[in-house]
Structure formats: structure tokens, C-alpha cells
Amino acid sequence: MKIQPIQNQYENEIIDLILNIQQKEFNVPVTLEDQPDLLNITNFYFEPGGIFLGAFIEEQLVGTIALVKFNQEAGAIRKMFVKKEFRGKEFGIAQKLLEQLIHFSTENGIQNLYLGTVTILKAALRFYEKNGFVTIEKETLPTDFPLMKPDNVFCHLKLQ
Template sequence: MQIKPIQNEYEREIINLILNIQQNEFNVAITLEDQPDLLNIKNFYYESGGCFLGAFIDEKLVGTIALVKFNEENAAVRKMFVLKEYRGKEYNIAQQLLEQLITYSKENGLSNLYLGTVSILQAALRFYERNNFIAIEKEALPHDFPLMQADNVFRQLQLNQIK
């Protein structure tokens, strides 16, 4: 497996992977129109100081994670998706994606990572808890956190508490 930064040249593969998981696997009522960031990854993620990582097996995109820097100290974790057949401890793709994102965040001087997700994604919530993300109320989010309409559960990771 290889994890590397990806941009607009992988737009079609990214959209297919993410929308299929959101809509078909988890029945989340979200469309491409609700996620314009997927149509301009370079500007949306990289211009602010964030990144978008892809996990590849045999040159096939099997997982993604992204970081939106929304102020000097804080960023939002977005687009954490792994194809169903590549999930779990055997491949450990989600863990490796998150660890690379945390390393990138620390190297770029961030203090906190935040994320929003939907309560139906119980395995994802357990994954974030195992990785020291703590539950916070929506009202506790920074005022400039980029909210997604569907999100109803929020987490925070203080990077200075991670070795």
C-alpha cells in the first residue's frame, strides 16, 4: 500500500469512492452538489495549508482522508473513507491515513484537529475514540469550523497530547 498526496487529477476516482460509500453503503442523503470541495481539491484543501491523501493498492484508490486548515492553529478532518473490502486490521488503511494526517498537522504547527460526522457511522466513531478524539458539543466548536450540513456528532483531538 502507498499513501500519497492527491489532487484534482484523481477527482473522478475520489468522487466515485466517496459518493458510493456515502450514498449506497450508508444511505446518507448527500450529493456531489452538497460537496463542491470534491470538484476543486487543490483550491479547497491545499490553498489554506491543508492536504488530501489517498491510499493506493496496486494503483487503485482504496481510501482517502483530507485536512481543511481553517485558522492558524486548527484544522478539520474530512473525507475519511476506505472501501469496504479494505477495512479492518488486516490492511490497517484508516489508521495509517490518520497517522499521516496527524504527522502532517504537527509538522505544520497545528494544535487541534476537529471533525464532524454522522451518528449512523458507529464504526467510525469508535475508530476516532480509539485515536484519542474526544466528544464535544457543536457549540464548543471554534466559530470558524467549516460545518457540513449532515454532521451531527463532533470530535476534537489536541495534538500536543499526542506523542
């Protein structure tokens, strides 16, 4: 497995991976129109100082994670998805993606990571909690946190 920064040239593969998981697997009522960031990854993620990572197995995109840097010391984790057949401890893809994003964050002066998700993604919530994230109330999010419409659970991780 190889993890690397990916940009607009992988747009079709990214959209296919993410929309299939959101819509078909978890029935989250979200469309491509609700996620304009997917149509311009370079401007949305990289320009403000964030990153978009892809995990590849035999040249196939099997996982993603992204960071939106929304102020000097805080970032929002977005687009954490792994294809169903590549999930679990035997592959460790989600863990490696998160670790690489945390490494990038600390190297770039980000001290706080936040994320929003939906309650039906119970395995995702357990994963984040296992990695030190604490569930917080929406009202305690930074005022400049980039909210996504379907999110109803929010988490925070203080980096060292």
C-alpha cells in the same frame, strides 16, 4: 499500500469512492452538489495549508482522508473513507491515513483537529475515540469550523 497527497487529477476516482460509500453503503442523504470541495481539491484543501491524502493498492484508490486548515492552529478532518473490502485491522488503511494526517498537522503547526460525522457511522466514531478524539458539543466548536450539513456528532483531538 502507498499513501500520497492527491489533487484534482484524481477527482473522478475520489468522487466515485466517496459517493458510493456515502450514498449506497450508508444511505447518507448527501450529493456531489453538497460537496463542491470534491470538484476543486487543490483550491479547497491545499491552498489554505491543508492536504488530501489517498491510499492506493496496486494503483487503485482504496481510501482517502483530508485536512481543511481553517485557522493558524486548527484543522478539520474530512473525507475519511476506505472501500469496504479494504477496511479492518488486517489492512490498517484508516489508521495509516490518520497517522499520516496527524504527522502533517504537527509538522505544519496545527495543534487542534476537529471533525464532524453522523451518528450512523458508529465504527468511524469508535475508530476516532480509540485514537484519542473526544466527543464535543456542536456549540463548543470554534466559530470558524467549516460545518457540513449532515454532520451531527463532533470530535476534537489536541495534538502535542
